[in-house]
Amino acid sequence: MKANKTQIMKKDTRAQVGIGTLIIFIAMVLVAAVAAAVLIQTSGVLQQKAQSTGKQATQEVSSNLMVKNIEGVRAKNNATSMSSTIDLLKLKVGLNVGSAPVDVNQVVVSITDGTTANNLVYAGNTKSYASVGGSDGKMDDFSDSASTNLGLLLVNETTVSAAFNNSDHYYTAEKIRDEDSSFSQSNPVMNTGDLITVYIATTSDTAVSGGYDWIGSTDTSAALMTSGLDLVPRTVVNIVLTPESGAATTADFVTPSSYGVKETVALYP
Known part of the structure; x- marks a missing residue:
C-alpha cells in the first residue's frame, strides 16, 4: 500500500x-x-x-376656478327701452373641491366676441398697468364698495401714463359667500367654499350712443364707456380665467337668437 x-x-x-x-x-x-x-x-x-x-x-x-353660471344684463332707460346688446356679464365663480386659495387680484380674464379681444385685470391690481417701478395701476377712485367699483367700471376712465376706458382694461368682483371673511375689495382671496360674482363690462358702441341710464341697479347716467365688444344676438363668446397658478378655466357660449323683452339673459351653462 x-x-x-x-x-x-x-x-x-x-x-x-x-x-x-x-x-x-x-x-x-x-x-x-x-x-x-x-x-x-x-x-x-x-x-x-x-x-x-x-x-x-x-x-x-x-388651484382651479369654476364658472357656475353666466348672466348677461342689458342697458336700459326703463322696462321698454333697452339696449340691443348685452352690456354687462355677471359670472358666478367658485373653486373646485380641494383647490388651493386663489388670489383674484392676480387672475386675468380674457374675453372675445370673435372680433375684439380684451384682457382684463382686477380693478384693485396696483401693478399690471402701473408706470415703471410704480404701484399706481389700479382703477382710479377704486374703493371698498363693490357697487361703487362696478359703477366706475362702466362709466369712468383711468389715467396712468395715458387715459383709457375702465371697461376694456378691468373687471370687478363682489362676494356672495365668504364664511372666513377672506374676500374684500382690497384683498380678494378665495378659499374653498367661497363664491363670488365677477363683473365684466361688455358695453357696445350702440349702448354708449343710446345714452342709457341704468345697467341693472347701477346708475350709468354719467355716460357709459365702450368696451369695444358687441354682444348682439347669435354672438360666439369665449371667456378664459387664468389664475396665478393652476389651470385656466374656459367658458364658451353663444348668445340667444333674440333677447326679446328680457333685461337679464341666461347665457351659461
Missing part, C-alpha cells in the same frame, strides 16, 4: 510595505470620500428639485 501523502501549505506572512503602498491607500480613501460627497450633494439637489416640482404640479392641478 502507498503511504498517504501529506501536503503542507506554506504560510506567507509577508505584507506589502513602503511609501508607495501608503500613497495608493490614501488615494483610494480620498477618491471614495470625493465620490461620496458628490453623491450626497447631487441627491440633495435632486430631492429639493423633486419637492419643488411636486409642489408646483399640485398647485397646477388643484
Whole structure:
C-alpha cells in the first residue's frame, strides 16, 4: 500500500510595505470620500428639485376656478327701452373641491366676441398697468364698495401714463359667500367654499350712443364707456380665467337668437 501523502501549505506572512503602498491607500480613501460627497450633494439637489416640482404640479392641478353660471344684463332707460346688446356679464365663480386659495387680484380674464379681444385685470391690481417701478395701476377712485367699483367700471376712465376706458382694461368682483371673511375689495382671496360674482363690462358702441341710464341697479347716467365688444344676438363668446397658478378655466357660449323683452339673459351653462 502507498503511504498517504501529506501536503503542507506554506504560510506567507509577508505584507506589502513602503511609501508607495501608503500613497495608493490614501488615494483610494480620498477618491471614495470625493465620490461620496458628490453623491450626497447631487441627491440633495435632486430631492429639493423633486419637492419643488411636486409642489408646483399640485398647485397646477388643484388651484382651479369654476364658472357656475353666466348672466348677461342689458342697458336700459326703463322696462321698454333697452339696449340691443348685452352690456354687462355677471359670472358666478367658485373653486373646485380641494383647490388651493386663489388670489383674484392676480387672475386675468380674457374675453372675445370673435372680433375684439380684451384682457382684463382686477380693478384693485396696483401693478399690471402701473408706470415703471410704480404701484399706481389700479382703477382710479377704486374703493371698498363693490357697487361703487362696478359703477366706475362702466362709466369712468383711468389715467396712468395715458387715459383709457375702465371697461376694456378691468373687471370687478363682489362676494356672495365668504364664511372666513377672506374676500374684500382690497384683498380678494378665495378659499374653498367661497363664491363670488365677477363683473365684466361688455358695453357696445350702440349702448354708449343710446345714452342709457341704468345697467341693472347701477346708475350709468354719467355716460357709459365702450368696451369695444358687441354682444348682439347669435354672438360666439369665449371667456378664459387664468389664475396665478393652476389651470385656466374656459367658458364658451353663444348668445340667444333674440333677447326679446328680457333685461337679464341666461347665457351659461
